[in-house]
Amino acid sequence: MILQKYKIVFGGTIGAGKTEAIKSLSEVDVVSTEAINTDEQAHSKVLTTVGIDYGEILLEDDVVIGLYGTPGQDRFDFIWPVICKGAIGAVILIDHSRKGALDDLKFYYDSFSEYVSNIIVGITHVDEDSSQLLKKYRDWMAIQNCIMPVFAVDARKRNDVLLMVESLIARAEIEHG
Ligand SMILES: Nc1nc2c(ncn2[C@@H]2O[C@H](COP(=O)(O)OP(=O)(O)OP(=O)(O)O)[C@@H](O)[C@H]2O)c(=O)[nH]1
Ligand SMILES: [Mg+2]
Structure with missing residues (x-):
């Protein structure tokens, strides 16, 4: 049996x-x-990604999806195109509890859409700040005339993340036939 390997990238804000x-x-x-x-101004958390995260999920038909995590800090933005090379899609995770989350979405969308066309958005940390929920992100997309699925997700919950990845794969299948 042949194992096919595909790549999905996770981008987005520090701590998302x-x-x-x-x-x-x-x-x-x-x-x-x-x-x-060392950048406590950007986020108070103890650890931050400085290279590439790597995991794998096996789908039906022995299709392996490689899950690649990027560093959120933009001082590492030179790694983003390298990680995105050959990806079938990208999940952009935005921390809803941060001030300026919408500007974050604009920034990461602009950056990652240069490297990959199939993008979906996951809004995390909504349990910490549930005001407005997804409206402002959808309004922004409508103004941009860009249609992307947006999910409210908790990155600690496997099913939330799986739903995003499945929808990204479905979109890639449509895109590539
Ligand atoms: N309350 C809450 N915590 C979350 C959620 N999603 C992730 N976290 C937590 O947020 C913290 C930061 O998550 P990370 O996965 O390290 O964030 P990251 O996006 O990889 O950040 P960088 O590598 O620094 O760019 C962890 O403690 C997670 O468990 C969420 O939806 N709600
Ligand atoms: Mg990380």
Whole structure:
């Protein structure tokens, strides 16, 4: 049986839950590249990704999806195109509890849409701040005339992350025939 391997990238804000999402979903031990966070202004969390996270999920028909996590900090933005090369799609995770979450979405969407066309958005940390929920993100997309699925997700919950990945794959299948 031939194992086919595809790549999905997780991008988005520092602390949004990219590493956590891959850990929630992966069926193999995740290789992560986390280091002590020295940029407390960006986020108060202890560890931050400084390279590439890697996990895997096996779909039906022996299709392996490689799950690649990017560093959220834009000082590492030179790695983003490298990680996105050959990806069938990208999940952009945005931390809803941060001030300026919508600007974050604009920034990460603009960056990642240069490298990959199939993008879906996951809004995380909505349990910490449930005001307005997804309206502002959908309004922004309508103004941009860009139609992307937007999900409210908790990166700690496997089913939330799986739903996003499945919808990304379905979109890739439509895109590539
Ligand atoms: N309350 C809550 N916590 C979450 C959610 N999603 C992720 N987290 C937590 O947020 C923290 C940061 O998650 P990470 O996965 O390290 O974030 P990251 O996007 O990889 O961040 P960088 O690598 O620094 O860019 C972890 O403690 C997660 O468990 C969520 O929806 N709600
Ligand atoms: Mg990370």
